[in-house]
Amino acid sequence: MKRSDVMTQGPERAPHRSLMKALGWTDKEINMPMIGIVSGYNEIIPGHVQLNRIVDAVKAGVREAGGNPVTFPVIGVCDGIAMGHTGMKYSLASRELIADSIEVMATAHPFDALVLVPNCDKIVPGMLMAALRLNLPTIVVSGGAMLAGHLPGGDKRGMSLSSMFEAVGKHAAGKMNDEELLQWENSVCPSCGSCSGMYTANSMNCLCEAIGAALPGNGTIPCVYSARERLAKESGYKIMELLEKNIRIRDIMTPDAFENALKVDMALGCSTNTMLHLPALAHEAGFKIDIFKANEISAQVPNLCHLAPAGKDHIEDLNLAGGVMAVMKELDKKNLLKRDLMTVTCHPISDSFDKAHNWDNEVIRPIDNPYSATGGIAVLRGNLAPDGAVVKRSAVAPEMLEHTGKAKVYNSEEEAIAAIFSGKIVSGDVVVIRYEGPKGGPGMREMLSPTSAIAGMGLDKEVALITDGRFSGATRGASIGHVSPEAALGGTIALVESGDEIHIDINNGVLELLVSDEVLEERRKNLKPHQPKINSGYLARYAQRVTSANMGAIFKEN
Structure with a gap:
């Protein structure tokens, strides 16, 4: 029996089916597995304005694999736009609203599985918190990172949102004039997507890979690349396989998987906000993370990446270098990771990182030549x-x-x-x-x-x-x-x-x-x-x- 059968099957559910037919659904669609697609689309967050494209690709994959995709929205706050005024007080607080609203929607309309389509900051953990409460087959596919910005004739290393905020300080100190500030303003954020450094959004999207909740590439494929749409379609196919095999999100996001994620966090040099979100996710999964465990892990795990704002590299550079799986392969050389943990690929995590290759030893330092012997946090x-x-x-x-x-x-x-x-x-x-x-x-x-x-x-x-x-x-x-x-x-x-x-x-x-x-x-x-x-x-x-x-x-x- 499918979870959705409680609202679709039997004579007593004829009124329910009549409402579904008002949506234009056929009897065949009503009887298919019903896949809830949680969309973070809105028109104020640069990382979310393109999510309809990702949702459409997920829906195509779900339909091709025999499911009935049903999209519903959640709110989202752009931390960059909310920064520095009262609006920022609502950013972290929105995480609980997002989680609660998904719990409401997916319980009132009992979907058989969920595909989470977030991108930025609190939206990623908010969606995952709800998924862990509900414990359904679930997969994450984010919207992808923004490309780095470049000034005409400027440094070819690229710029990111942090460069823009620092430009305000330069301007205030008299080190930059109005014309230069405007030129930066016009150049720093050249495309849609989550801001191009290892900030909170990209940190969480990368850790979704490391913890096994997303397919390889989720954290690093840039928003504007066609590979992002292909990843979304593959996620649509994969959610149907997860449903068929009854692999649920708590089967994947186990204490051992969280430990793997913390180790990747240290190697990547992720945002300190992961120290808020990982304990919150663990709580929803039914166990606790002591934040001081980060020091224990940091002592074991070297820092392999210096992505903006810590260094010159950006998410697109990490993607070209081999991505999160290449980082995990480096860590595995010192036996730092649990290899046999189930993921949304329906295979152990080691199957994914064993295939990876580190193409750039400066973007991803080899395990024997790290940026530092201890982790990033x-x-x-x-x-x-x-x-x-x-x-x-x-x-x-x-x-x-x-x-x-x-x-x-x-x-x-x-x-x-x-x-x-x-x-x-x-x-x-x-x-x-x-x-x-x-x-x-x-x-x-x-x-x-x-x-x-x-x-x-x-x-x-x-x-x-x-x-x-x-x-x-x-x-x-x-x-x-x-x-x-x-x-x-x-x-x-x-x-x-x-x-x-x-x-x-x-x-x-x-x-x-x-x-x-x-x-x-x-x-x-x-x-x-x-x-x-x-x-x-x-x-x-x-x-x-x-x-x-x-x-x-x-x-x-x-």
């Missing part, structure tokens, strides 16, 4: 972050891996940006931005604007930023986010005062406020409860339910 701990804080170590300049400086404290992103642009931040400072966590924001904004301004002004090798909010995957420098407990929960970050010294030791996982316990206790007595700037609507409800960043900013169970 580090989780720090100390009295300033007893429950952890996260940094993209692979994007930190060597001279900032250990740093002690005086704090300059701001209670919002806007205050910090104003201070940066007015020249109040100087070499050696540690900028602290608080009350931007999941509950305190509410919504845990990304801080790409301040980090990019500092980089654009040439201070990224001299200034650190610390926040209970988070950083975009496009961020580089000593940018430490996810400080837990957050300020709104009375975490130590709420007690920091300008002039306090903060010690950062990324290699040893240390984040310490150099203030005595006695002084901190005295400050705590005078700490006033935080009043969020938004206290109505969805974000008010979100703030009541959301947990700390170290738990993945999931909702409380009760």
Whole structure:
């Protein structure tokens, strides 16, 4: 019996079938397996504006393989367009809405299987969270990455969205005039697709391959390539095979598969936002990931790629070099991966990476010649972050891996940006931005604007930023986010005062406020409860339910 039979079979379902016939469906289509295709299409996200093309290719594959494809939409926020204003408070919060809406749709209309068609940031994990709740045969096929931008007569290495945000800092510092800024604005984002560096969207799309939830190529084939449509058709064929063999998403996304994904995360130098999304996905799969496991894995797994913003390469370069499977093949040379894990190919993951080839030893360093012996992400701990804080170590300049400086404290992103642009931040400072966590924001904004301004002004090798909010995957420098407990929960970050010294030791996982316990206790007595700037609507409800960043900013169970 198919799952969809409960709404299509028997005399008592004649009213249901009559509504389906109003859709133009034939009896044959009504009796076919019903495949829900979850589309992230909208006309505001450059990574999603082309998703109808991917959906159409998936539908063609499903029909050819004997299924009835049924498309339904979900919302999506463009993090780049939402950046630096109130809209960013809704980005992470949208992940839970996406998951809930898919659960509603796929339960009210019991589909037999799901094809997830996302591309950007929170949409990928939001879709997967719902799929893990429902535990149906499921496959992910994303929309693909944007091509790198190029200036006429400029550097042939290419540019990405982070270049544009840093240009704003250069402009503010008088290093770029209005005409140059406009030329960059016209050149940085040359095509649709998810932004061209190893930012959050591409990180999650690559990890979908590594964890076995997507076919090889999902994370790296550029949006505008015809190979992306072929991949979508193949995904349509494959979902019917997954359904026939009853291979469900929880059969694929197991604890061992998550460990493989974390190792690939370290090798690629993925966005720190993976440290929010992987724990949230594991929670939906029925187990827990301790974010400090990232340090254990980082100690084993070298960093093999320096993709933008950490380096000069972009997703299209990773694709030409052999993609995610080539990275996994390098890791397998040191027996770092579990080989026999089931994937949406209906074969073990090793079948895919054994066939891969590393075509470019600079884009994907050989395992014996890595960029660094340790992985791309580090989780720090100390009295300033007893429950952890996260940094993209692979994007930190060597001279900032250990740093002690005086704090300059701001209670919002806007205050910090104003201070940066007015020249109040100087070499050696540690900028602290608080009350931007999941509950305190509410919504845990990304801080790409301040980090990019500092980089654009040439201070990224001299200034650190610390926040209970988070950083975009496009961020580089000593940018430490996810400080837990957050300020709104009375975490130590709420007690920091300008002039306090903060010690950062990324290699040893240390984040310490150099203030005595006695002084901190005295400050705590005078700490006033935080009043969020938004206290109505969805974000008010979100703030009541959301947990700390170290738990993945999931909702409380009760």
